[in-house]
Amino acid sequence: MIRLGAEAQNILDAVRDAVPALRRNGVETEQRRWIVDENIELLEKAGVFRMAVPERFGGLDLPVAEQAEILASISRGCASTGWVSMVWVSSAWIASLYPDRAQKEVFADGSVRVSGGFTPSGTLTPVEDGYRLNGSWRFNTGVPGAQWNVYAAVVEHADGRHEELFALVPAEDITVADDWDVFGAAGTGSATSTAKDVFVPTHRVVDTSVYDASTGDRWNAEVKGRNYNLLSYILATCAPVYLGVARSALGLFTERAAGKPITYTNWTDQREHPHTQITVGRVASQIAACEALSENWLRVIQERADRGQKMTVEEKAAVRGQVGYVVEATKAAVQMLYDISSASTIVRSNHFQRAFRDIAALSLHGLLAPTGSLEAHGRVLLGLEPGTDYI
Incomplete structure (x- = not known):
């Protein structure tokens, strides 16, 4: 269980309060093909876009595990908003790797997208x-x-x-x-x-x-605590989006199951059917297992940064492979719930169908697609080179 600092907890509380609005705005967000202004305003007010900004520029400079927890919560309300927030936050951290003159320009307002x-x-x-x-x-x-x-x-x-x-x-x-x-x-x-x-x-x-977090060419090469390996950090902030969407889908399914009959059968409450019970139990365990994996790699990434150490090839490959597994497993979890849902699930006003489509689409991202990620991890486990620079 990740323990948050006071600043991160305040942001998380505000984001949780915003989740119903983020979800409610889902239909309009899809129609516009861009997140609605209210979503951005709610997250801006919460402090989300200050999370990775260095403290010397008025940012919060939160550790990666706290960023991940907040991004997962945003994604429970809206996958698109969660994905955009992840990109804005992680890319702001990338901007913190540039020379001070560039950082002063980018972080002038303390909050940036x-x-x-x-x-x-x-x-x-x-x-x-x-x-x-x-x-x-x-x-x-x-x-x-x-x-x-x-x-x-x-x-x-x-x-x-x-x-x-x-x-x-x-x-x-x-x-x-x-x-x-x-x-x-x-x-x-x-x-x-x-x-x-x-x-x-x-x-x-x-x-x-x-x-490379160990290079002397990087301005903050000697800074402890936030000098993460770039690819591992990016992957660790992507994974929470999938975890948040899967958690959202599970909650949406269980909310609708109560008192819902299974059409053309004698079952008047879907919750009473053993297959529903087994599926929900399996999905909940699958998501929890993915969350446990996430906590482990977040710990490794932070410990290395705190010590000013470079992550090993094995550690970096494990992050890449395990994030790929999380993408695969969370998508499968949502699919299992979709497969036992009623036909009314496909109505666009139903938030579950959006979660189903969102996680299916995001699972195709080139850096996160399970096949390439698991291959890189498996190669290293077998004593081979990872076969990619993207670890």
């Missing part, structure tokens, strides 16, 4: 005091409401060498397409964003050394 396009589908051309950025990034979650964006892009050096860099760009410098129209996670606004000849000063560009 940062999105990112992490597929290197852009180019950076060196110019005086910086670069010119060009490119388009698909699936840029949260970009309609972001204030800054992190973009992966490739630069070609004079010697012909290619290098992947990450440019930090204010939202007003980009354009956003109206091309997000999907069956699940529909409110995430994960549209295509484009930069055309955008100047990015040198202090807002970093290289892949930010991936």
